[in-house]
Amino acid sequence: MASESDIDSAEVTAADLDAMADRLAEVEQYLHVEEKRARVSELERKSAEPSFWDDADAARSVMAELSRAKDDVSSIEQAREHLADIRAALELAEEMNGDDAQELAHEAAAGAAALTRALDDMELTSWFTGEFDHGSAIVTIKPGQGGLEAQDWASMLLKMYLRYCERRGWKVTINDCPAAEVIGIDRATFTVEGKDAFGMLRAEAGVHRLVRISPTDAKKRRQTSFAGVEVIPQLPDDIEIDIAQDDLRIDVYHASGPGGQGVNTTDSAVRITHLPTNIVVTCQNERSQIQNKAAAMQILKARLYELELERRAEQLDEIRGPKQAAGFGNQIRSYVLYPYQMVKDLRSGVETGNVEAVLEDGDLDPFVVGYHRWLLGGAEYVPGATDEEDEA
Missing domain, CATH: 3.30.70.1660 (Alpha-Beta Plaits)
Structure with missing residues (x-):
């Protein structure tokens, strides 16, 4: 595969564009774009149903899947349009002389470099098959x-x-x-x-x-x-982790900034200790103690979920x-x-x-x-x- 630096350092040729077209077709297959076009139509019909938002968690999950499917379809369509524009610029450059031809040739090379980066991202996305790979x-x-x-x-x-x-x-x-x-x-x-x-x-x-x-x-x-x-x-919000309040020790203290300066005068920072596992999570980014507690609980739940996966499958490599x-x-x-x-x-x-x-x-x-x-x-x-x- 031609790297971005390879394309930047040399003018793109028709053969390069043919190779990129072949790679684009392969990526389209990796991403199952035709199936996702059908899935987009199906999810859009589902989201238009009057009872769609009766189950808010399920609705959010559907909308997230719809957004990802639309992104994949749109990425392929934009890549095809981009490739067509690069071909047009290259063909015009071959018909012209002087500075105009050179400018169009550079434009085609820059476009090919950008398209290569886009194809790299799309190919990488196709490798992500884990439950949480597409998330935060x-x-x-x-x-x-x-x-x-x-x-x-x-x-x-x-x-x-x-x-x-x-x-x-x-x-x-x-x-x-x-x-x-x-x-x-x-x-x-x-x-x-x-x-x-x-x-x-x-x-x-x-x-x-x-x-x-x-x-x-x-x-x-x-x-x-x-x-x-x-x-x-x-x-995701639809994964619930039950944590008994008796299992938590919650401490509050003054938040501090770089060099130890207090960033405010209230006990807004929060430290949560999960007593059964001794996992400690701290959060002091927000000015509100309530917001810091909510953020710390979110991180604690993620760590407890990871710990449970480790205990069940002894395959921590899949997560981190x-x-x-x-x-x-x-x-x-x-x-x-x-x-x-x-x-x-x-x-x-x-x-x-x-x-x-x-x-x-x-x-x-x-x-x-x-x-x-x-x-x-x-x-x-x-x-x-x-x-x-x-x-x-």
């Missing part, structure tokens, strides 16, 4: 081995993911992000809402390793730091990937800033030397797509087995 995600980042450096590394990962979510047009709500005393953060929990958010972000679950010159070491020695990323699905300590030998990806620059995913083998694009601009799609391709290939991942960088 709850992401938690925690510092691992590395002390102060690990806390700073956690804050760098948070910035990277926020930028990635922005690039994809997802809505992010930061539920909890207390600043560490000296540098970085103690932890961060945030909710991501958007198409395929959980399916995409579950590629990030695991241990992330950073190698760099320590910013806090006067001798400027090389430091290795770790942080763990947990990704769980935000449960292998559970590993955030330390040496367990990393899924390495970010090396010194003595050379490289980001490498140790599962898929995807790597880049443009570290700034990844950390500063959230350019994670190559790693996310690479992970899912690796997952489909059924390869066995051995933590740290392909990491060639010597430990500091």
Whole structure:
């Protein structure tokens, strides 16, 4: 498959467009577009029935399915129109001379690059067959081995993911992000809402390793730091988790901002402890204690649901990937800033030397797509087995 950079660096040809047309036809089959056209008509008729909203939860589920089916059909139709426009631009360029021809050729190449990205997204969507893959995600980042450096590394990962979510047009709500005393953060929990958010972000679950010159070491020695990323699905409203009130301990306290400043003068932050499992959830993003409690309960329910799945099937990998300590030998990806620059995913083998694009601009799609391709290939991942960088 031609990559975006390949198309950007060379003018597109008629043969390239023929190959893209073939790929578009394959993606259309992957997405079962003809079946979804029929499903759209069926769901639209159902949603027009007078009694449709009598069961609000069922109605919302139908409308969500209708929206996803419409999106898939619309994406294919827009891609076909886009391909036709690119062909027209290329044909005109071949009939013209001079600057106008060159401008049209560049326009066709840019259009082909954009269409390639769209096809990548559509193909990726077709791989998401899990119950929650198309829904929202709850992401938690925690510092691992590395002390102060690990806390700073956690804050760098948070910035990277926020930028990635922005690039994809997802809505992010930061539920909890207390600043560490000296540098970085103690932890961060945030909710991501958007198409395929959980399916995409579950590629990030695991241990992330950073190698760099320590910013806090006067001798400027090389430091290795770790942080763990947990990704769980935000449960739909129609999934009920019964939690006995006697099983909860709810504490309230002053919310704090970066550096420890109080963000308000009331006890609005909420900490909920589920006593039987000792799961602790905190939320201080909202100014209202009621809102923070509701958000914390939503996260607690998602974690309890995940725990129940683990107990029943012992297949936690289906939800968030292998559970590993955030330390040496367990990393899924390495970010090396010194003595050379490289980001490498140790599962898929995807790597880049443009570290700034990844950390500063959230350019994670190559790693996310690479992970899912690796997952489909059924390869066995051995933590740290392909990491060639010597430990500091």
